Amino acid sequence: MASFLAIFGATFPFFAVVALGAVGAWRGLLGQAAAQGVTVFVFYFALPCLIFRAFALRDLGEVLRWDYLIAYGAATLAVYLAALAAGRFLFRLNLGETALHGQAAAVSNAGFLGIPLIAGIMGPAATAPVVIAILWDLVVTITCSLVLLELHRARQGEGGSLARAVAQAARGVLGNPFILSIAAGIAWSATGWSLPAPAGRLTGLLADAAGPAALFALGASLVGRPLSEGLGEVASMSLFKLLLHPLAVALVCFQLYPIDPFWAAAGVLTAALPVAANVFVIGGRYGLYVARGSTAILISTAVAVFSVPAAIALLGLG
Secondary structure, X not given: OHHHHHHHHHHHHHHHHHHHHHHHHHOOXXXXXXXXXXXXXXXXXXXXXXXXXXXXXXXXXXXXXXXXXXHHHHHHHHHHHHHHHXXXXXXXXXXXXXXXXXXXXXXXXXXXXXXHHHHHHHOHHHHHHHHHHHHHHHHHHHHHHHXXXXXXXXXXXXXXXXXXXXXXXXXXXXXXXXXXXXXXXXXXHHHOOOOOHHXXXXXXXXHHHHHHHHHHHHHHHHOOOOOOXXXXXXXXXXHHHHHHHHHHHHHHHHHHOOOOHHHHHHHHHHHOXXXXXXXXXXXXXXXXXXXXXXXXXXXHHHHHXXXXXXXXXXXXXX
């Protein structure tokens, strides 16, 4: 108990910044346009600089861990498929809703919450495994969901097609600032050069702002998310995300395909994070699962205040 309380105290400031963002939006101190501006700053400037530096300032051998990508990816894919099955056969969801149920179960809020929280607990070296998990989610999990959503649209006679789904997914992946910053960081690391001093100071300044700004923006985004019907599905998504996903990653990374313990622990913590906001964004684009996805984000984030410290304690990181 003492260890858990100590870890809870260590993680509390991160979640407190999220709460402050929510309070600012709730009290009207941060209007919708202002909250969107903070999100734009984080998504397009601060976090990309942090991700770029995570790769550019280290030797490629330290950050390009294919064993980790395989282990984390296999566990995440298994959870995604299991959640698809649960959505389809347990809750009788249509194909598009099933895709979003699976995405919510297997895609963590790693960018806005995971990078500052896990790097804050485990040190800056933990940024790389979190970012590689984001890479998997963007390239594989979310792409699979987009394909299923377009197939659902085609079934409904709304002009969807597999070719359109693949093209849309490719545009989304290739234009994502996180993907671009990963590619730029890897390319710079491959040169073996150090960053010029002005570039180092600029990217460092923006990277230092990424953590608190991301947490604050996350909190502001949670305000106004209503509790909805379909709480059984919300409970399923939250259970998959906060319990089954980290358990699957732990099983693979520590037992079935053992990898470096530091990377394994970072992967488990990444998997233990709450539902990512992109399930709401993508659901809104397709007019599907918006209320239930939004509720899952809110509920899982609230529960994570306690479940993430528990995961840290179980991993012996406290």
